Each structure stands twice: as structure tokens, then as C-alpha cells.
Amino acid sequence: MNKIVKSIKEAILLSNLKDGMTISFHHHLRNGDYVLNMVMDEIAAMGIKDLTVNASSLFDAHMPLAGHIKNGVVTTVQTDYIAAGLGREFSEGIMKNPVQFRTHGGRPADISTGKTPIDVAFIAAPAADPMGNCSGKYGKSACGSMGYAFADAMFAKKTVVITDNLVEYPLQDYSISEDYIDYVAVVDAIGDPKGIVSGTTKITRDPVGLVMAANAAKVIEASGLLKDGFSFQTGAGGASLAAAKFLKDIMLQKGICGSFGLGGITGYMVDMLKAGCFKNLLDVQCFDLDAVESIKNDPRHMEISSMQYASPASRSAVVNSLDVVILGATEIDTDFNVNVHTDSNGYIMGGSGGHSDTAAGAKLSMIIAPMMRARLPIVTDRVTCVSTPGKDIDVLVTQGGIAVNPKNAELRQRLKDAKLPIIDIEELKAKTEKITGTPRKIPKGDKVVAEVICRGGGVLDRIYNVK
Numbered sequence: 264m265n266k267i268v269k270s271i272k273e274a275i276l277l278s279n280l281k282d283g284m285t286i287s288f289h290h291h292l293r294n295g296d297y298v299l300n301m302v303m304d305e306i307a308a309m310g311i312k313d314l315t316v317n318a319s320s321l322f323d324a325h326m327p328l329a330g331h332i333k334n335g336v337v338t339t340v341q342t343d344y345i346a347a348g349l350g351r352e353f354s355e356g357i358m359k360n361p362v363q364f365r366t367h368g369g370r371p372a373d374i375s376t377g378k379t380p381i382d383v384a385f386i387a388a389p390a391a392d393p394m395g396n397c398s399g400k401y402g403k404s405a406c407g408s409m410g411y412a413f414a415d416a417m418f419a420k421k422t423v424v425i426t427d428n429l430v431e432y433p434l435q436d437y438s439i440s441e442d443y444i445d446y447v448a449v450v451d452a453i454g455d456p457k458g459i460v461s462g463t464t465k466i467t468r469d470p471v472g473l474v475m476a477a478n479a480a481k482v483i484e485a486s487g488l489l490k491d492g493f494s495f496q497t498g499a500g501g502a503s504l505a506a507a508k509f510l511k512d513i514m515l516q517k518g519i520c521g522s523f524g525l526g527g528i529t530g531y532m533v534d535m536l537k538a539g540c541f542k543n544l545l546d547v548q549c550f551d552l553d554a555v556e557s558i559k560n561d562p563r564h565m566e567i568s569s570m571q572y573a574s575p576a577s578r579s580a581v582v583n584s585l586d587v588v589i590l591g592a593t594e595i596d597t598d599f600n601v602n603v604h605t606d607s608n609g610y611i612m613g614g615s616g617g618h619s620d621t622a623a624g625a626k627l628s629m630i631i632a633p634m635m636r637a638r639l640p641i642v643t644d645r646v647t648c649v650s651t652p653g654k655d656i657d658v659l660v661t662q663g664g665i666a667v668n669p670k671n672a673e674l675r676q677r678l679k680d681a682k683l684p685i686i687d688i689e690e691l692k693a694k695t696e697k698i699t700g701t702p703r704k705i706p707k708g709d710k711v712v713a714e715v716i717c718r719g720g721g722v723l724d725r726i727y728n729v730k
Contacts, residue, residue: 321340410569426450594607609707628655708729
């Protein structure tokens with residue numbers, strides 16, 4: 264017996280997909296993913312309409328989705344992140360129903376509790392056997408961790424594995440097991456792993472970014488959290504990676520060995536593992552090919568599901584054991600609310616991902632951002648969209664000073680004692696506006712194009728169309 268079908272079309276037919284149902288996808292191949300477009304083209308050709316697409320993230324490789332929305336094949340989108348090109352389409356109002364933005368923890372929570380049920384999940388698998396055991400670690404399209412696909416496979420009514428690397432049964436070291444899989448479709452290619460490296464994944468050489476990164480590492484050092492057993496997550500942006508580099512130097516100098524590094528893992532975090540800065544890496548997705556190679560070969564580099572990573576519905580989640588997280592922002596306001604969903608003009612160009620999950624769980628949540636971008640100040644009276652509430656942010660590091668949330672008086676005193684350049688956030692805003700001027704407010708349209716759902720449920724904010 265095996266579960267192999269002749270084509271994606273046959274898998275769709277056998278899944279009994281009908282108008283009005285929900286299908287899902289994961290994003291570990293990021294901007295190199297082929298599977299979502301292949302599946303949607305087959306569904307459109309079959310005349311199926313009014314679908315909900317629940318995708319852990321959407322990239323510009325998925326631009327054909329806009330056509331399926333305009334043609335009525337897709338009428339609702341649920342996701343954690345939308346890249347700028349596709350985001351522009353949503354911001355201009357192509358959908359009747361608002362996009363539902365969740366977090367990387369909120370998405371699996373709502374799937375597992377039945378709030379967002381999935382009828383058919385399509386799992387892009389770089390390696391699979393005829394019964395559906397699958398992994399992201401092996402094959403020409405290897406993406407590393409498949410952490411965001413676990414909830415889809417476990418809770419969907421039907422689950423289809425799509426692979427370009429069929430191996431003998433049983434696949435060793437599988438990630439998702441056969442007992443969740445209904446059908447296996449073999450195709451020529453599920454994606455281009457070079458597309459995994461989308462966005463900035465290199466340490467900045469910009470002097471401003473290096474100043475911010477150095478100060479960020481000093482904030483961590485002064486916080487009292489940097490000691491043996493320390494746990495840490497950082498993003499893949501240039502300044503965040505530079506901060507990790509400075510932090511690595513401090514840890515090696517002081518002989519500090521952390522417990523784990525967390526999150527979307529880059530080659531720089533792998534370097535910290537190899538250098539002895541951490542005992543383990545807990546990886547929900549690989550951000551570059553160095554991380555893909557590491558998770559395949561190093562048992563200390565461990566795959567985790569998005570449920571274990573950040574779900575508030577799980578019995579425990581790793582974010583709640585996190586000491587420090589370094590995050591980015593497109594805007595932050597004087598109440599420390601952070602926007603990572605839209606640019607300053609209101610166009611969708613991102614999403615929370617794990618931003619608000621880690622900010623809520625970590626003991627120290629740090630934003631690194633320049634004082635201005637394209638002559639627009641980073642600090643504003645009120646962010647265009649609240650992605651992460653200010654109550655979960657502890658500190659903002661810029662080249663013009665370090666602003667500490669008033670809720671954290673102890674941290675402010677520690678940083679003051681360390682003689683770091685502390686500045687009130689209102690003062691930082693005024694200092695920046697002396698350079699940039701005060702920007703005009705961007706008018707909102709009257710149509711809600713997206714709802715930002717907080718990790719515990721409920722609408723945190725709404726995004727309106729751009730006029």
C-alpha cells in the first residue's frame with residue numbers, strides 16, 4: 264500500500280475540495296515556493312470558488328494569488344505576513360473580505376482549537392516516502408525546519424504532501440509522520456531553495472547600524488540577564504545580526520554559555536552555537552542555507568513546531584522561557600506600540616510573524632531601529648497600525664539614544680548606571696523631527712482591508728485601504 268497519487272489534480276479530487284472550503288500552505292521555502300501557485304492554478308482550472316487560503320506567510324513569489332482573488336477563486340485570506348508587492352494589492356482593496364493577520368503563535372492556536380478549521384492542507388516537502396512521512400532537511404529543495412506545517416498536517420481534515428524527492432519507506436529522521444497524511448503527489452520541483460534567503464540576512468556595514476547594534480549588545484549586558492543559561496532570539500535584519508555578533512564577542516570574552524537560541528535561525532546563530540555561546544538552537548524556520556545545512560547535521564540544532572514555539576493554546580511554549588528578543592519596527596509610537604504590518608504610507612509590507620509572540624514572552628523585548636527612514640521619523644504620536652502593543656516592549660535602541668519604556672524603571676536604572684545614552688522617547692521624537700520635520704498624517708480610506716488579530720484572539724487593530 265502507498266498514498267501516491269498521479270498528480271496534484273488527483274489529490275484535490277480525492278480530498279473532496281468544494282466551494283467555500285479552507286485550504287492551507289506553509290512558507291518554509293519563502294520566496295522560492297512553487298507549491299501554492301501550482302495548487303491554486305489546478306483549483307482554478309477545476310472551477311472551484313469562494314475559498315479561504317490560510318497560509319503561514321505570503322511572499323511576492325505568490326503574486327498570482329492576486330489573480331485568483333480577482334476571479335473569485337479566493338475570497339478570504341488568513342496569514343501571518345504578506346510581502347510588499349502582494350501587500351500593495353491588498354492595500355488597494357482587491358478583496359471584499361479583510362485579510363485576517365495572526366501571529367506565528369496565534370495561527371496554530373486557532374487551527375488547533377478549531378477557530379480556523381482547515382479542510383485540505385498542502386504540505387511542500389523536500390523529502391517524503393510513499394506513506395507521507397516527510398522532512399525539510401533532505402533533497403534538492405531542502406528548507407530545513409518545517410515548524411509551521413505541523414499544525415496544518417495534524418488538524419486538517421485532509422492533508423496532501425507534495426514532494427520532488429520521493430524516497431524509500433520509511434524515511435529516516437522524518438518531521439511530520441504518515442499518520443497525518445492522506446495523499447502524496449510527486450512533482451518535478453516544489454521550489455527554489457535560493458529563495459529562502461529573501462530580505463536582509465547579512466550583518467550591516469552601515470556605521471549607523473553598527474552604533475545601534477553595539478548599544479543593543481551593551482543593553483543586554485547591562486540588563487542582568489546575560490549569564491550562563493541565557494536564552495536569545497534575534498531577527499534576520501542587518502542591525503539585528505550585527506547585535507548578535509557584538510553579543511557573541513561579549514559572551515566569549517566573559518565565558519558565558521547560553522541555554523538556547525530560538526526562532527528563525529540564520530547562519531550567524533549557527534556560528535554562535537559552534538562557538539559555544541549556546542548549547543542548543545530551537546528552530547521553527549531556517550532563514551538561510553547555512554541554517555539548513557546545520558539542522559541536517561548537528562543534533563544540537565533542533566526542529567520545533569510553531570505550536571511549541573509560540574502558541575498560547577499549547578501546554579507550554581518556548582517564547583515564555585525566552586530571556587531576550589531583538590526585534591525591528593517600521594514605526595514605534597510614544598506609547599511604545601510597534602508597527603511591522605505597514606510602511607509609513609499605510610501599504611501592507613509585512614506582518615507580526617513571531618514579533619508580538621516573542622515580545623509578550625521574553626523578559627527583555629528590544630526594538631532596534633534608526634531614528635528615520637527615507638526622512639520619515641521612526642517615532643510617531645501613533646503608529647499607522649498596532650502590531651505589538653507597547654506594554655510588551657521594554658526598550659528602543661536608535662543611533663540617537665536608548666528609550667526605555669517607563670514601565671521598566673529597573674532596566675532604565677541599570678542602563679543609566681552602565682552610562683548608556685538614555686533618552687526619553689518624547690525627546691527622541693522631537694530630536695528626530697528637528698532633522699526631518701513633522702510628517703503629514705496619511706489619510707486613511709474607508710474600507711478595512713485587514714484585521715490584526717492579537718495572539719490571544721480579538722482584533723488588535725484594523726488596516727484601511729490606501730487612497
